[in-house]
Amino acid sequence: MIFHSTKTPSLKASLEEAVFNSLPSDNGLYVPEYIPKVSAQFLNNIEEKTFNEIAAEVAWTLLGDEITRAEIEEIIQRSFDFEAPVKQLGSNDFVLELFHGPSMAFKDFGARFMAALMSYFLQKSQKEIKILVATSGDTGGAVALGFYKVPGITVTILYPKGKVSEIQERQLTTLDHNVSAIEVDGNFDDCQRLVKEAFLDEDLQARFHLASANSINIARLIPQSFYYFSAYAQVKHLQKPVVFSVPSGNFGNLSAGLLAYRMGLPVEQFVASTNLNNTVPSYLESGDYDPIPSIETISNAMDVGNPSNFVRLKTFMQDDWNLITDKISGFYFDDQQTREAMRKVYDAYEYVMCPHTAVAYQGLQEYRRKNQSDFTGVFLSTAHPAKFLELVEDTLRFRIEIPERLEKLLSVEKTSLKMKPSFQDFKELLISIL
Structure with missing residues (x-):
């Protein structure tokens, strides 16, 4: 599979080059040069397959000209020892649970696949790489756990001070070994900007083999398409059109859904559900893309005013606003509405949602x-x-059960480096620690 830049289609890369370079030199994003379709036979029998069988078929369809089927299946087996179950809430509403991996967030799908894929390539090249990643919440923990002690890889995670939950912060600041965390006195957009500037800095590129584990990296996006196919398999027997509501911040998750759709997954509609960071819903309404400074909300992982993956969203839909709005609807909600949805769903079904899940429920x-x-x-x-x-206990007014793996984190002391959102400071810090 050849990938090219969203800005300059003539800038092309192999899968290995796209994974390790993360960004093209023109600061665009890598997308597949063409998007192949899964077979009709696969879709006809998809409900009979396991998650890993589905993932292997989708990955093979997309990447099979660069990696053998056996190697893809091995990468899938290394990546996913957890499921993505669909549970019913109400007559026609279903929730796709993406939190059964090690960090208990959907980012585990992308982070673990990316770690296994990079490890596969590194075993061949014997290179060492330095991963830089910005997080607004769950990415950091998933990447930290996904790459922890992976040979040949060191990880540096940037996160905004005071804008991630306590457990999220502990997940990315308590591992040490090959994982370092930097606490940036700013917002997620600052963290994301610093990472992007690092990849475009010729001096840093000359010193280190830098790669990104953010959703700007195509290796994060591809595996997120797997669970859309898996969810469809679990509801296919209902024989109705399927609508996916996606809680959206940086829009990698929804872009992965569009990739699945372009590969042949039958999807009636996608709903882009956001908090007050409503840049994309506004675009869907007006046709004008007008990024805003990020607004702090209780669904903090979606506090992104200028989503990086928006350009992929447009590219997958041929940069055609009419095609985009025909397939994607957008809605946004404030914190009060989010809390009301959390209470409503618990009262009706005794089902506890995080605030991001509640935004997706509202959108649906x-x-x-x-x-x-x-x-x-x-x-x-x-x-x-x-x-x-x-936040959840304050909203629902009772204590919820904490999984053991998360409860243990609360007694572990965090270790992080602190800095202002200055690229020069960031560059000097990177040189000193890498």
Whole structure:
């Protein structure tokens, strides 16, 4: 599979080059040069397959001209020892639970696949790489755990001071070994900007083999398409059109859904559900893309005012606003509405949602209210509610059960480096620690 830049299609890269370079030299994003379709036979029998069998088939369809089927299956087996179950809430509403991996967030799918894929290539090249990643919440923990003690790889994670939950912060600041965390006195957009500037800095590129584990890296995006196929397999027997509501911040998750759709997955509609960082819903309404400074909300992992993956979203839909708005609806919600949804779902089904999941639920309900057709609605649950313990308990007014793996983190002391959002300071810090 050849990948090219969203800005300059003539800038091309192999899978290995795209994974390790992360960004093209023109500061675009890598996308597949063409998107192959899965077979009709695969879709006809998809409900009979396991998650890993589905993942292997999708990965083979996309990457099979560069990696053998046996190697792909081995990478899949190393990546996924957990499921993505769909659970029913109400007659036509279903929740896709993506928090059964080691960090208990959906980012585990991308981080673990990327770690296994990089390890595969590194075993051949004997290179060492330095991964830089910015996180607004769950990415950091997933990357930290996914790459922890992987030979030939060191990881540096940037996160905004005071803007991630306590458990999220502990997940990325308590490992040490090959994982370092930098606490930036700013917001997620600052962290993301610093990482992007590092990849474009010729001096840093000459000193280190830098790679990104953010969703700007195509190796993070590809495996997120797997669980859309898996979710479809679990609701296919209902024989209704399927609508996915996706809680959206940087828009990698929704872009992965569009990749699945372009590969042949039958999807009636995607719902882009956001908090007050409503840049994309506004674009879907007006046709004008007008990034805003990020706004702090209780669904903090989605506090992104200028989503990096928006350009991929457009590219997958041929940069055509009419095609985009035909397949994607957008809605946004404030914190009060998010808390109300958390209470409503618990009262009705005794199901506890994190705030991001609640935003996705609201988006699905708003779409259902405006579209009276009969469909199966699947909203994505991106993190275990215990990762937002204080907020969830304050909203629902009772104590929730904390999984043992998360509870242990609360007694471990964090270790992080602190800095202002200055690229020169960041560069000097990187040189001193890498």
